[in-house]
Amino acid sequence: MRFLHTSDWHLGRSFHRVSLLDAQQTFLDHLVATVRDREVDAVLVAGDVYDRAVPPLAAVELFDQALHRLADLGVPAVMTSGNHDSARRLGVGSGLMGRAGIHLRTDPATCHQPVLLSDRHGDVAVYGLPYLEPTLVREEFGARTADHTAVLGAAMDRVRADLAARPDGTRAVVLAHAFVIGGAGCDSERDITAGGVAAVPAALFDGVHYAALGHLHGCQTISERVRYSGSPLAYSFSEEHHRKSMWLVELGPGGEITAERVDTPVPRPLARLRGRLDDLLADPDLDRHAGSWVEATLTDPFRPHEPMAALAKRFPHVLTLAFAPDPTGDDPLASYAERLRGRTDQQIAEDFVVHVRGTVPDPGERLVLRDALDTVRADAVGAERD
Template identity: 55%
Template sequence: MRILHTSDWHLGRSFHREGMLGHQAAYVDHLLEVVEQEAVDLVVVAGDVYDRALPHVDAVRLADEALARLAASRARVVLTSGNHDSAQRLGFSSRLIDAAGVFIRTDASGVGTPVLLEDEHGPVAVYGIPYLDPDAVREPWSLPVRSHQAALTEAMRRVRADLAERPGTRSVVLAHAFVAGAQPSDSERDISVGGVSLVPTSVFDGVDYTALGHLHGRHMLTDSVRYSGSPLAYSFSEAAQVKGSWLVDLDAFGVREADFVAAPVPRPLARLRGTIDELLADPRLEVHEQAWVQATLTDDVRPLQAMDRLRRRFPHTLVLGFEPTAGATAGVPSAPPRGRSDHAIALDFVEQVRGTPATEAESALLLAACDACCEDPDVDVLVSGTVAP
């Protein structure tokens, strides 16, 4: 059986206010191409189909199109909910949708009930474990402690109990969790409970293949336990990551081979650092001119109109930071001495943060702003509840 493992689509997500839906649609096109070109039998989507519990209608439309196209393809699909999804909304009409070969598993109570498939080597049981909120399952499952490890351990106990009744059946598990040994990025939502979110890989011992979701970088924790990562970069911390999905061949004895299929990159990410003159003049940076850019300027004096100037060369600059090499102007301004006017304090603040004094025009604007915030000495005051004459 040939399996394509993907996760964390986050349909509807933006990137620093830039819409990503067109890029996500391009990934769906790529996914369908891989299914046909690589003769994929099973597509597994390990959670976070949407970016939020109440997704935008355009995101729902894209998800509907993706699942309809997958249902019409040669592959079967097993999909689970992640911590960003609403399990109830994503799982709506799942029993009807099963008939189309798309199996949506969002109900924790059904983790021990597999989707049963067949290949030339015999049966394969696919268990979809949705994201398990320890608070939600602790009481109904009588968990000894409140943790992700306890929740997944009980889910896997149910999986193993079902497998024990199916001798000779190979197993595939989908799970959405933070498993030890993987490195998170800046774009995942924290799922820790009381500081405890890690789950050991041993929880999945004995499973032929475990398809993980939640972390956005690809990871191979063991030969049979892997994260596919997100299909697109969702933070600049992922700039160096190769995005895509795992293509896994399952033979009679388990995983025979697994290859990573890189996804298309609609727009690359670049993290640039240096003085503004260096960034604007360095010919080696030409390769980043059409990338989404995070720039950190190291000028000792903060350049004026820095974003506008950078965007003339790098029109897709999204994030701008300042870290002066001298460090003197980068600190938090100290408390102003007493007895100084608000205008003088504002001028000091500008000079300390920017490294240069305010211009005459800026000084005049700050003076007008300070005056506008001051009490009006001519206003009537209240005396004993009446307006003073």
């Protein structure tokens, strides 16, 4: 059976205030053409269909058109909600859509109920796990702790129990939206940290033949059977070197996996330029970036006059401008932002306690801080999805 694995469409998202709707339409055209031309048997979309819980109408229309076109081809699709989606809104009408072969999996309580597909070698059970916010689904899964490993592990236990009750030889595919250990993140992914731990081990997916992952925006292979498709478009300059693509996955009769990357259209290349303004304007090696979306960081000791206007004459698609003067040797302490770089919310909160009180928090106080941070995150996620 041949699957097309994709994720993280983020329909409705812009790129530094530049609309990406046309680029997203081009991607969906490419997806439909790939499904048709490569004789795909099913499409897998592992979360973050939309960029926010209440997407703009134009994004909803894009999604609606894509669903109709897949249904017209007679190719089933299995789609799950991600941490950017409102699971309730995305799941509206899922029962009716399922009759047309569009299977929306947004309810954690039913994640062990697969979409059953079949080929000449037998059944393939496709399990769609929506994004599982630990503090919201802990009770549903009876997890001992409110963290990603506990709740995703409990969900996968339900999947394996259902699979064990099916006929021998049934192949299994699971969709999940999570941060798996070994994956490389980037700036455009929303933090899903809970309890100080965001990443989960790939071993959670043992027992299934393929895990189609979403959340991380770079296409990557955790193992032969555990892969991220990445986002089809770049959504931050940190993705400058990403090769955007989808996975075309062949599932053999005994669960064998072969996978091919199918590149997606690139609206514009990205370029991160750094240096003094005069150098950026004069360097002939930068001519290749005239048509790129540009992020410029100026290192001049003093801010030049109207630098954005000057840059735009050479780089018409410059989008962001930052200033980072070269060190002079007598700089004060690093900025507050630099001191926070790479530190978790928990570490920042504990540092604040030390700053105010002069002593580090004891284990009980650390637990109180962790619970408070988790509650705030859960309240924010719940408010966004309601």
